[in-house]
Amino acid sequence: MKIEIYSPTIRRKEMDAVLTAMVEEKIGPGDRNRLLIQTAKEQMRFDYALALRSPAVALLMALKALNIKAGQAVIISALSPRYYLQVIEDLQLTPVLCDVTYDFPCMNREIIENTIAKRNDSSLIGAIVLHHTLGFIPDTSSIAQLGIPVIEDISHSYGSWIKNISENSKADGVFYILGLEERDMLTSGGGALIFTMNKRDSVLLRNYSDIAFEYCLPDINAALAVVQFKEIQRNMEKRNEIAKVYTQASLSLSARTKHKRFVSRSEDENNYFSFSLVLETGLKDVIAYARKKEITLENAFEKTIAGSNVCENCPVSNSLAMRTVLFPMYPRLRSSDVEHVSRLIMTLP
Numbered sequence: 001m002k003i004e005i006y007s008p009t010i011r012r013k014e015m016d017a018v019l020t021a022m023v024e025e026k027i028g029p030g031d032r033n034r035l036l037i038q039t040a041k042e043q044m045r046f047d048y049a050l051a052l053r054s055p056a057v058a059l060l061m062a063l064k065a066l067n068i069k070a071g072q073a074v075i076i077s078a079l080s081p082r083y084y085l086q087v088i089e090d091l092q093l094t095p096v097l098c099d100v101t102y103d104f105p106c107m108n109r110e111i112i113e114n115t116i117a118k119r120n121d122s123s124l125i126g127a128i129v130l131h132h133t134l135g136f137i138p139d140t141s142s143i144a145q146l147g148i149p150v151i152e153d154i155s156h157s158y159g160s161w162i163k164n165i166s167e168n169s170k171a172d173g174v175f176y177i178l179g180l181e182e183r184d185m186l187t188s189g190g191g192a193l194i195f196t197m198n199k200r201d202s203v204l205l206r207n208y209s210d211i212a213f214e215y216c217l218p219d220i221n222a223a224l225a226v227v228q229f230k231e232i233q234r235n236m237e238k239r240n241e242i243a244k245v246y247t248q249a250s251l252s253l254s255a256r257t258k259h260k261r262f263v264s265r266s267e268d269e270n271n272y273f274s275f276s277l278v279l280e281t282g283l284k285d286v287i288a289y290a291r292k293k294e295i296t297l298e299n300a301f302e303k304t305i306a307g308s309n310v311c312e313n314c315p316v317s318n319s320l321a322m323r324t325v326l327f328p329m330y331p332r333l334r335s336s337d338v339e340h341v342s343r344l345i346m347t348l349p
Helices: 012-023 031-044 055-065 083-090 109-119 140-144 158-168 199-206 219-254 284-292 315-323 335-346
Strands: 048-052 073-077 094-098 125-131 150-153 175-179 192-196 275-278 324-327
Touching (some): 031 048, 031 158, 031 192, 048 199, 055 083, 055 150, 109 125, 109 140, 158 219, 192 199, 219 275, 315 324
Parallel strands (some): 150 175
Antiparallel strands (some): 048 192, 175 192
16 A cells, blocks of 8 residues: 555544534534634633634734835745745735754754845845745744844644643744644644744734634634544654654665755754755655655655745755655554665665
8 A cells, every 4th residue: 555745633622523513503603603713822822813724824923923025025935935925925025935954854053144144135134934844943032133023933843842841831933833734743634834932022912913804714613623622642742653663664774875954953842843864965866766655755845935036046955855855744644654664764875
């Protein structure tokens, strides 16, 4: 049986919740939207949040709430999702792409500082959007010290992010976006939460509390997401189990090849959203090899800005976009599937 690259973790509880919403004929934004916010608040302890129809709407709202003027710049990683560019340009803002390093797929302070220095006018930088790419968490505290508002996208890193916040009791971002799209850590089938962690920043977001009905997450999606929040610990434990097997396999691989893993700043800060390898050469041969084993692999950065071939000054990101492969990594994988994928990792060409 072929092992697909991705499968949503939808169990009976999620199905029952969605079916109940349908039977009650309450599928538009309403009580379940509010229940989702309350359920998420119990876990994340935020001050204020809105449940919206997409991460793109959430990013648009965050940038508008910061009152960034037309023509100002927004710093983003070249490995950010493609829609970042669309939202920024639709607001008549200027996207400024930052590169990453070969061992860590997120922007760091040094790279951001160098990028700002080349522009000669830091006053025109309106915001930094930090995408927690592949579940890795950037050093937000250091980046926030630059004095530029930070928007954090924790769609891939929810599990490790919440642990980090709980232990440090400190939030460095102004706004946070938690995508609920099909492949995010939690899913509602599509949507996002935008939230703030303190009253000061909540004032900015509360200005949008009466947004049009059409921007809000429908109840049929919210019903699914409520269960996902309640099941997240179970799913995280399963991801961790799979990651241990894959990691051991990758150690055997590294003894004979130059394929590498990204390095977390701390193992505690990896919630194993994904398992990836940066290949010594291109993706084609490895993906073809896996196909013969009935395992689907995927370009990790195909849907990023760098993956769209629009980055001129981000050589590392461009290189990673051609050489980073994703392996199947989701809680619904059977033990036999995990073993099959681990054997593939050990024998990669």
